[in-house]
Amino acid sequence: MSDSFQSAYQEEEYRLERTMEEVDRQLERLRNFPVYTGHDFTEQVLEAGREERRTALSKSAQQPYFGRLDFEEQGSGARKPLYIGKIGVDREEVGENPLVIDWRAPVASLFYSFTGGEASATYEAPEGLIEGLVYLKRNVVIRQRILERVADTYNRDSDQPAVSDEFLVYRLGENKDNKLRDIVSTIQAEQDQIIRAARNTALIIQGVAGSGKTTVALHRLAFLLYQYKEQVSAEKMVIFAPNHMFLDYISDVLPELGVGDIQQQTFPDWAMNLLSLEMPLADTAETLHTWFETPAARPELNDDVPGRYKGSIRFMELIKEWLSGMEEDSVPDMDFSPWDGAVLSKAEIEGWFGDEYKHYPLAKRKERVMARIHRWIEMELKKPAPEAVRKDRKKKAASREKAYAKKWPQYEPLTLYKQLFKVIKGGSVPASAQQAIPKMVMKQTAADLKENRVREEDLPALVYIHTLVNDIEGNERFDHVVIDEAQDFSPFHVALLDQFVKGHSFTILGDLSQGIHEYRGVHAWGEMSSLFPTEQNAYFALTRSYRSTMEIIDYANTILEQGVKSGITAIPVFRSGDSVRTLPYGSEGRTSSLERALKLLTVKDYRTVSILTRTLHEAKALHRELEQAGWDLNLIDGGKKEYTGGHSVLPVYLSKGLEFDAAIVADVDQTHYLPNAGDAKLLYVGCTRALHELWLFHEGDLPAYASATHNSEGELVSIQEWPEV
Template identity: 50%
Template sequence: MDSKVASTSVQQDEELHLKSALESINNQLQEIGPRYTGDDFTEQMLDLQREERKRRLEIARREPYFGRMDFRECGIGSAGEHPVVPLYIGKAGVARDKAGGDPLVIDWRAPVASMFYSFTGGTEPASYVSPDGEISGDMHLKRNFVIRQGELIRYVDSYVRGQEEGESVRDEFLLYRLGENKDNKLRDIVSTIQSEQDRIIRGDKNGALFIQGVAGSGKTTVALHRLAFLLYQYAERIKAERMIIFAPSRMFLDYISGVLPELGVGDIGQTTYHEWAIQLLEHDVKLTDPSESLAYWFEQKRGAEDWLQATGRWKGSLTFKGKLDEAIGKLEQYVVPETPFFPVDGMELPPSQIQQWYENDYGDEPLMVKRDRLEGRIRRWFQSELKYRRVQDKKVLAKAKTRLNAYLKKLPSYSAKQLYLSLFRGKEALKGVPQAVAKETAARLRDGYAAAEDMAALVYIHLRLYGLKTPPLDHIVIDEAQDYSPLQLETLRMCQRTTSMTILGDLQQGIHGHSGIHSWKELTGLFPDDAASFFELNQSYRSTMEIIGFANYILGEMEGEVKPAVPVFRSGDPVELKPVSEAEWLGELAATASRWQERRDYDTIAVIGRTAAECDAIHRYFVQAGLSASLVESKQPSYGGGLTVVPVYLSKGLEFDAVLIADAGDGAYSQQNAKLLYVGCTRALHKLKLLYRGELSPLLREADRDEAALQE
């Protein structure tokens, strides 16, 4: 048969199948009927089930499925060999009718659907693990679809049994999706999940799963899909409301906010570590502006070794945790008073009795919880003894109550802030801390503020003193984990009964060197070997080969445990470097942004500046020049797309169709700023241009002299 005729026939068959699937979905939606509003409990539960089914059907109506695989199960059936069965894969599973039966669409998280991602070609058997054991068979077809508003836009066969296959055929659909422009939200990748990503998504829930992923490897999206998979796979054991995502900023949370709802998942907590910490501390402290943090300030004191102790690296270390443990241990020694209690003459409560209550009755309760219960026990003893002795004289009773209150004041009562403050002043102050550091830390705490590098210590103390007052967390996702300290991770581990974490980041994007880690071993070492797994994602799907090659060049001289990013075979425009004078600089930025807007090739454009002040000046110039642009600031809750001016340190995690680095001169990016410049450049999907004032950054001089190096 002529290939064009065959292609037309396939198109028609798939369009008919899509029409039939949509009719079935719409019919099932209409059959559900209105919500139940009565008081009958059974009907209320049935109504919840109907609403869940309705939610899945509505997801399916928008895009019924994205893939198809034709699979023949091995073995002999009752009527002979098993037939080849076409299986359609979608974001939500759909039965053929309300009674259930054979699936119309298989949920992408179902065991059988794993073959759609794991099978990469060849004639070897495909297999998946079902509840009844491993099932194997032959794959005959893998087909990808793009469906928009009920219309089949495109289909690509990535595998056809018996036909010669090539890498270009398998990648065609992926490249098509990667070539699409960006809007202001992160999208799901359920239709293009790669086999190495799928292994992470379907990994066991127990333990700490670490992901080192280069820029554009999809690690954040993989982690979000993993949450959706865990809720599906362990539906009876974990709850969405006991799962939480920790992201670097509120704006980033807004950026990723559409992925989970599109996958049919809700109720998962989303926050930043510092917002969570402040809530846990019951707003006893406020967070200082990041630019006022001690670590940021002392980082400027290069060469002064004594200042380094005050950085987040020290305050977030396990060594510092040991200091906190010592302080809490000393406090525990004073919980039980050393003197007896005499409420009235002849009535005595000896310290030995109090010590026995403390040790035997309250077990492993947190320290201040034990203290409060001990106070309650003393009060009950007091009331019981007075009643037993029939003490009724009002003066005696009043004197006894005064003595009781005075005695109970001997039981130490501390908040996390109070105990932490004591470590930086008075006789309990830590030894060896520079005086200026102790003074500044204490002054902030007295005013009710804490720097970012102090938050983990405060949380740790609070959990040791009061414990977790909410139910333990079933699963924790930590994004940009290279900026976390070991103590931060330890505090989150304390919030789980059984460790279940997905921890992801990129050491090459560790731009907060004063507080983050330098090696993943600093975090993986917190867990037993059998409780931690480590995955690497080195393939970058975001940017063109030219952009990834250029970004890798920036980090080319750096040593470390991370492999450079490997781009997919997607070529684009060469990276541009352009010198400008100080007088021309702002005008050239505006002119370039304006040209890109007028071409309408890019939906999202970012002008990335070095500092917040620089970005503010650029934005004001753009507004005066009549450009419609938004400015990203540190406390901004959302990102709106379009033309955006953003400081490089706030751009991490975001991506744009086109990126213009405002200034790549040596005054902006020295050798120490390689990771910052790398972050800025890897935000670009399709287009990257860098202006520079004065001398070009030393990170790029060789590249400028050898233009071919940019495209290697």
């Protein structure tokens, strides 16, 4: 240990002790303060503030900060050490510098954006651009109040070279558990730029596998709540994730950052709740089975397959055009007569509907008109008449009013959706509309709706119809929307959600190379960026992968280059590991080979190891066989809401978004992975789940895009050997 390192370590130990003393003192004072439980509003607000500080200080007491930046603001003549943590901690002395600066504060951005060099650095503050010199950038690892590591990534006063990636590689080398963790101590400059982007902007983020795009989006939510606390609230933010298990996997990140109450759900759950639909969705396993289990049965992939068409803007526009045409036919073609001798003309009712209430949506207009008709009846009943006559009129009016209301269209989304396909099938809409809906879509949807079946792909249309006939209530609007795995969303999804969010405030993230649900998602980000004004959308590409070793990323890149030819490949962080292994099952057979691999990886003390099969059927069968052999394995079949870590068996298509210390991909042969871009993407997804080790097994020949032993630069990317034991 060098003298300079020893000195730095001792300095940080002393600083940590002083910080702990101050945090403990503040926390003890707040805990000793009597908790207010009365009804005085002012005291309730004060108590809420104290409780917020108690919670923040309790978290700070274990790990108060993770970084230090020595900065001299231009013209100040004073070099100040700034300690940066997940939660800011002020000193109790008025006018003193903060004890710990919140990572979201403007000056803290320097810790992420400054990458070295002798030039001055700048950051954007409320008072304008601040310029100065950075003298020291230091990473500090503290766990349970104990200083574990000190690493300088920049020191202006040192002759030693900068080691900016050393601390990052150290953190990336840690093993995974069953939850996604925050990256606040290792945020990179390109990630920080996204996190701190302006609120009223639709950000579209193309991020390669392992680029941290999900974590970046979650940190962006925490930043927006800090930066715009007067304009946004956590309760009005939402994260749309692909499934419940993924929501469980990411569930710890925001609480770790001190953020709660952000809505986290799947789009189907949100849509069904909004529509008050209690019927179950048609089993999506049918679609998954066709696409992933029996690829030979796939329909030809084009914009006319049901998922693509129903997610298109042209379908959205057709619905709007059809519903706008319903306005002319809404008022029943008859006068209204509550009893003989009393008549409310159709012309007058049309005047109410078409002129006076024109600014209301259709359902609200109908509601207003019917309420006005009811008031008219009440006024007519007040006119002089014998009591017996009045009672008879009242009885007839109630019956006729009810019958008249039934002659109006039923502005219920599912009813209207069924009507749309019924009238198109019957030919009672313009020929352009009949031709617009492909025959495959008409056939499937008409059959579904006849049996009262609704598929996930129908939900954007149903919610859109709901908004057109009912409008959007204030409590249904969002301050910000995050869409994860957005390559599997459609333009219709995004255009619809844009009506629910203020100022196009989106974070849309995904990876086209992982677009394995090609039958419903987007094929290019332009399909989404074109939905927003040019000045209110921005595109970012995250090309560095922080998840896997160089060997794994190099191998995965060869799959993309040879099987997809998309031009989107990952740049690895300099973290080396074992070579990728592509192994034949050999004489011992499939199950025995996979079990042997599992044993070899288990002894390395990895917390999470997965076996990825091509199909769910194969995953279930393999899980049974390994259980009978004594293995305790989780079967991930799409029905679970929690990811518990440990050792798992699952089909590749359900692994998207997850990470494992080691991944074993079974049956990588030309029967299971066909020579097309879709299957190459699927294999790419499986390979990029692994952090440290990747093993692939095959019976026959590997598919051409997975058979490379060297990359285009001639570097070794895979070997066909078992490890020496």
